[in-house]
Amino acid sequence: MRAEWSDEAPIYRQLRERIVLLILEGALAPGDALPSVRQVAADYRINPLTVSKAYQELSEENIVEKRRGLGLYVNEGAREKLKTQLRQQFLDEEWPRVLKRIELLDLTPAELLAFNSSPGGAA
The missing domain is CATH 1.10.10.10 (Winged helix-like DNA-binding domain superfamily/Winged helix DNA-binding domain)
Structure with missing residues (x-):
């Protein structure tokens, strides 16, 4: 740490x-x-x-x-429990903000997927 x-x-x-x-x-x-x-x-x-x-x-x-x-x-089972909690927290708290931003910017699923697989993307 x-x-x-x-x-x-x-x-x-x-x-x-x-x-x-x-x-x-x-x-x-x-x-x-x-x-x-x-x-x-x-x-x-x-x-x-x-x-x-x-x-x-x-x-x-x-x-x-x-x-x-x-x-x-x-x-x-601690890892699985934490994953479940954090997934739900993401879906409840973070995803609505991300989705709103995607909609505001008129991003399409194809654009998001293309970015994710491009050299400058996150993947």
């Missing part, structure tokens, strides 16, 4: 999102331990309570589980 923080969101939310990204990318797999609160706080020079808050959210969402005396571990 990188150590820069944005002013756009609370640090605990940014930390949570970084952990989510690591799970989605497969860098953290089911059964893997999360770094300790103390370690993350020291590495990124943030308050341990900030780290605890991020970890608590992940625990409440059943993305990670607390193992008494051992720490936090990624749950089985």
Whole structure:
């Protein structure tokens, strides 16, 4: 994880999102331990309570589980659960804005697909 923080969101939310990204990318797999609160706080020079808050959210969402005396571990099915949540969030929150912009610019599906497959496109 990188150590820069944005002013756009609370640090605990940014930390949570970084952990989510690591799970989605497969860098953290089911059964893997999360770094300790103390370690993350020291590495990124943030308050341990900030780290605890991020970890608590992940625990409440059943993305990670607390193992008494051992720490936090990624749950089985966490990646799939996160994908499902993020897909729904995209469809509910982001896609309507993207669709409105596409309509405003009179972009056709063919233009979008051509851009995606062109050398300058995203694919």
